[in-house]
Amino acid sequence: MPSGASAPYASTARVRRSTGLSDRGSPTVRRRRLGQELRRLRERAALTGDQVAAQLGWSAAKVSRIETAKTSPRKADVEALLEAYEVDSGQRQELLDLHRDAAKKGWWEDYQSSLPHEYTTLLGLEVEATYARNWEPQVVPGLLQTEEYALEIVKAVQPITRFAQGGVRSRVEARMARQQIILQDDQPLNLMVVLDESVLLRGFGDATVMRAQLDRLLSLSELPNIRIQVLPLDADHPVNTGSFLHLKFPEFHDVVYLESLFGARFVEEEETVYGYEIAFDRLQAEALDVDASRDQIRKTIERWK
Incomplete structure (x- = not known):
């Protein structure tokens, strides 16, 4: 196990994952897919959200929340919508099966x-x-953090964002459990990261914490599904933006996750997502290659001794 991967958290994650959908299935994605399909069917039927709401005795907000996956609809709600859209029996069953999968619970819930x-x-x-x-100009990405580094990150932001003190441990635990998607033997997530060199120099915790964190970056960079590059401080900076995480799916449109101090949002509009894809390509092109990045990380470890 790579350094910093806490055994208790890893074990907990495996147990929780075994109770969820198999084959990387996620109820979160299923809910979004179901909402998008229901919206497509409504538009095909040439109905507005207000018209559907009036027909079913619902509020227009309920129709919108279902289509945007802001709420998990009941089976009866889905059946009512399919009836209103005059969906044939074959497609009806496919969507009801999708609803069944969407209703399952993931470990993160x-x-x-x-x-x-x-x-x-x-x-x-x-x-x-x-x-x-993942482009990260400030801290080591959560998927690559050691438990000790993650704890320092969460403790640093807690007095500012003022979440409950008891939430510190939950946030660290969730972050450690999250990392199983890059460590699992079966179909691990392919992760490409560009770090600004300042990330290696900015201390969270003492020198021991930082050495362990940088050692873990080296260890994880040897995995076939992980590529870590460092953008040197003296390199051209092609993109003046904060961190972003661009996710690609086999059967779902790309999503970009943007996080700020007091919240986060998802970008799903196709042209904007493509802009982030181009931005990451530029960052990769200006960053050190993988081997040179490892050398830079090793040199920085020496500065933390």
Whole structure:
């Protein structure tokens, strides 16, 4: 096991994952797919959300929440919509099966009471993603953090964002459990990361914490599904933007996750997502290659001794 991967958290994650959908299936993605399909069917039927709501005795907001996956519809709700859209029996059963999978619970939903909604949504999306492209100019990405480094990150932000003190441990635990998607033997997430060199120099915790964190970056960079590059401080900086995480899916449109101090949001509009894809390509092109990045990380470890 790579250094910093806490055994208790890893074990917990495997247990929780075994109770969810198999084959990387995620109820979070299923809910979004179901909502999109229901919207497509409504538009095919030439109905507005207000018209459907009036026909079913619902509010227009309920129709919108179902289509945007802001709420999990009951089976009866889905059946009512399919009836209103005059969907044939074959497609009806496919969508009801999709609803059944969407109603299942992922391990990350155990943390809904202590984590921001957008973050638990991200955890659910990552489970089904096949590729992730992450630019990080400030801290080591959560998927690569040691438990000790993660604890220092969470403790640093807690007095500012003022979430409950008891939530510190939950956030660290969720972050460690999240990492199983890059460590699992079966279809691990392919992760490409570009780090600004300042990330290696900015201390969280003492020198021991930082050495262990940088050692872990080296260890993880040897995995076939992980590519880590460093953008040197003296290199041209092609993109003046904060961190972003671009997720790619086999049967779902790409999503970009943007996190700020007091919240986060998802970008799903196709042209904007493509812009982030181009931005990451530029960052990769300007960054050191994988071997040179490892050398840079090793040199920085020496500075933390």
